[in-house]
Amino acid sequence: MKKIGFTTSIPVEIIYAAGMIPVDLNNVFVTAESPQKNVEYAENAGFPRNTCAWIKGIYSSTVNCEDIDTVIGVVEGDCSNAKALMEVLELKGIKTIPFSYPGSDTLEKLDLEIRKLCEFFNVTLDECIKVKDELDEIRKKLVYLDELTWKYNKATGFENHLWQVSSSDFNSDYKAFSNDITNLINEIEARDEKKNKIRLGYIGVPPIYTDLYDFVEEKDARIVYNEVQRQFTMADSIGIRDLVKTYSSFTYPYSLSGRLKDIKKHIELRNIDAIIHYTQSFCFRGIEDIVIRKELGVPILTVEGDKPGNLDARTKLRIEAFIEMLK
Amino acid sequence: MVVLGFDIGSRAVKVVLFENENYKKSIVFDTFDFYKNYCTYIEGKIFVDFDKLALGKADRIVSTGYGRNNINIDGAEAITELKAHTFGAVWQTGLSDFTLLDVGGQDSKVMDIKNKKINDMILNDKCAASCGRYLENMAKVIGLSVGEVSNYSQNPVDLSSTCAVFAESELIGKISEGYTAEVLAASINYSLFKKIKPLIERFPAENIVVTGGVAANNALLDFIKKETDFKNVIVPKYPQLNGALGCCVYAGMNSTINLK
Numbered sequence: 001m002k003k004i005g006f007t008t009s010i011p012v013e014i015i016y017a018a019g020m021i022p023v024d025l026n027n028v029f030v031t032a033e034s035p036q037k038n039v040e041y042a043e044n045a046g047f048p049r050n051t052c053a054w055i056k057g058i059y060s061s062t063v064n065c066e067d068i069d070t071v072i073g074v075v076e077g078d079c080s081n082a083k084a085l086m087e088v089l090e091l092k093g094i095k096t097i098p099f100s101y102p103g104s105d106t107l108e109k110l111d112l113e114i115r116k117l118c119e120f121f122n123v124t125l126d127e128c129i130k131v132k133d134e135l136d137e138i139r140k141k142l143v144y145l146d147e148l149t150w151k152y153n154k155a156t157g158f159e160n161h162l163w164q165v166s167s168s169d170f171n172s173d174y175k176a177f178s179n180d181i182t183n184l185i186n187e188i189e190a191r192d193e194k195k196n197k198i199r200l201g202y203i204g205v206p207p208i209y210t211d212l213y214d215f216v217e218e219k220d221a222r223i224v225y226n227e228v229q230r231q232f233t234m235a236d237s238i239g240i241r242d243l244v245k246t247y248s249s250f251t252y253p254y255s256l257s258g259r260l261k262d263i264k265k266h267i268e269l270r271n272i273d274a275i276i277h278y279t280q281s282f283c284f285r286g287i288e289d290i291v292i293r294k295e296l297g298v299p300i301l302t303v304e305g306d307k308p309g310n311l312d313a314r315t316k317l318r319i320e321a322f323i324e325m326l327k
Numbered sequence: 328m329v330v331l332g333f334d335i336g337s338r339a340v341k342v343v344l345f346e347n348e349n350y351k352k353s354i355v356f357d358t359f360d361f362y363k364n365y366c367t368y369i370e371g372k373i374f375v376d377f378d379k380l381a382l383g384k385a386d387r388i389v390s391t392g393y394g395r396n397n398i399n400i401d402g403a404e405a406i407t408e409l410k411a412h413t414f415g416a417v418w419q420t421g422l423s424d425f426t427l428l429d430v431g432g433q434d435s436k437v438m439d440i441k442n443k444k445i446n447d448m449i450l451n452d453k454c455a456a457s458c459g460r461y462l463e464n465m466a467k468v469i470g471l472s473v474g475e476v477s478n479y480s481q482n483p484v485d486l487s488s489t490c491a492v493f494a495e496s497e498l499i500g501k502i503s504e505g506y507t508a509e510v511l512a513a514s515i516n517y518s519l520f521k522k523i524k525p526l527i528e529r530f531p532a533e534n535i536v537v538t539g540g541v542a543a544n545n546a547l548l549d550f551i552k553k554e555t556d557f558k559n560v561i562v563p564k565y566p567q568l569n570g571a572l573g574c575c576v577y578a579g580m581n582s583t584i585n586l587k
Binding site: 313314317318320321324325 | 393407408409410434444445446448450
């Protein structure tokens, strides 16, 4: 089956309906044996040092992946770097398909975008909805895994992050994903409840650091909410048999106000003490930190990550001091 | 009760000894010298050799600094630098509300202290152009010691690089343009100040307390006085020992000193 790469969450139902394999290129990049090599490879190809590591990682993962020759690039709603990335990938002989989360007149324009994508893959909306029905069953399991984190205090922050973030492509095989998550849930259910002193929320793009969640838990705190990862699961649209409605309530690619509303709701629901706002170095979302700090009524630590790998000493110190401050 | 406070910094290891909650003595080691001569490596772990340190027996040991999690000190409790510096500065100045600037060998920390507790904090950008190491490197380029450089604050020229390494090249450029050593020294100090200014201005207060080895840089203090809104720029008696002092204060916290 043909693999289709993409740069951030897209209506994955369309690719599965077309009988193809969706591949979230971010995951390929960050789970590579040496993600940093991917960054360096892209820099050697000419990507400026002061651009986001994700963009560089996606570039290298794509051009070095022998079986991906087509990439869906989210060129509106994510970042403008993705636009330039598409140009460079075209130059390398990769077929690119632009996809936009429109900034205004969302429903009408998103409808058009989704239809365009269906047309490209030669599938009908009905076929996509059938896939969505199946994916929604898995999404229900993800909602339960999320509850095992915040309600039952059994799943770790990392498990919560990993499985939700993986729902952008369901690890390229949703049936296997479904089995794996069922097994994991059984294992987690058998655990004893473990309450930590401080309950944290994590907002912003998924971290490029691998040990953030474990480090936080070592300090007797736990991340019980992963904002964007949860958004990737489309949990708020389970049972809605309409792709336009589903992907228009996906907060991540739209305005900050929509994200803030969602975050505020979960701060209250999950009884969250403070927020870690993660931004990627050189990302426009770092500017949004100004608004986020003003709008959320809880303490916020902004953590900026650049290179893939473990937390650096300085970031560790800041997180440690932040948790100490809350105790 | 004898308490030892260790601040294991990137350039210096500061050790302070408290007896019955009073400062008794202190020793400052070069970090490399400390690791080489006063530590032993057992199965990949680093242990402090107390016999060699010859400080006598302590009832309690508290450590801080970037090395606190790597060096094993028997029976020691490790606390973060931010906590240690807060305790140290409150103890040294007697103030409750102030902005604390600690400029160390490899980082700068700014803390907003309210009612003797950390209310908020910010660390320097990853670039080393706002710390002691930067001053050392830049001083070397113009052939002066860090101490000599610290006295000049008049007529600085702009060193605009955001990067410590590029700033060195920029400085070499200024030498070739014929600027005097005094002007170049002032420029180095001013470029350090410019990196620190946006950090301290995040937390406006009446008093700013400056600690860390770089508190000995008079030019930096001058710039803070002249170009920011802080009314009082306070350097406590032992600026470099502040973190180690804070460890000792922390150890005594449960008895009479109630800081938290």
